[in-house]
Amino acid sequence: MKATDIMREEHRVIKRVLQCLTTAADQVEKGGTLDGGSARKMIEFLRGFADRCHHGKEEAQFFPLARQRGVGCAPGNIDILLAEHEQGRSHVRAMDESLAAAEKGDSQAKTRFCQHARQFVVLLSEHIHKEDDCLFPTADVALTAADQQALVRAFEQVEREEMGEGTHERLHALADELCAKWQVPIPPGSAHHSCCGHK
Ligand SMILES: [Fe+2]
């Protein structure tokens, strides 16, 4: 599996959790309560998997090599992607800060949680679209097979040494649990991958 394929696969998992978040926000905006337990799990997944693991690998490994090889869809493209990672972090922080009051029924906190959830979903969906449809295809042309393999090895090291053994699998299981709760379908064969392609 190429490094870009690993990142594409991670995007699919992240997008399923974004669907969970959308459904949760729909429920609150229809006058329902915020399920604080599930919202905390979504935040845990977004911070642990989407940000620390996935964005971490992009920022420390993939983007620097892509820059070296001249990969990018427009001038400053990678700088924009990096700024979007930061914007995403601030939306997740705002969701986390409003969660305790929102789950107790505070209407301003519920509104704030949903506003940031919606903005985050739009931001990250468009971000993933840019990477999947522009950055990764240009990288697949510009990077050599040796580059891709070196990235895969670097990703494995990140998982082992920075995330800790088993963390990635635990976060995958968390995504599956969220999909089951919010009735987001998981395509067959896509569950329980480690991000480096091992089962
Ligand atoms: Fe990214």
Ligand SMILES: [Fe+2]
């Ligand atoms: Fe990404």
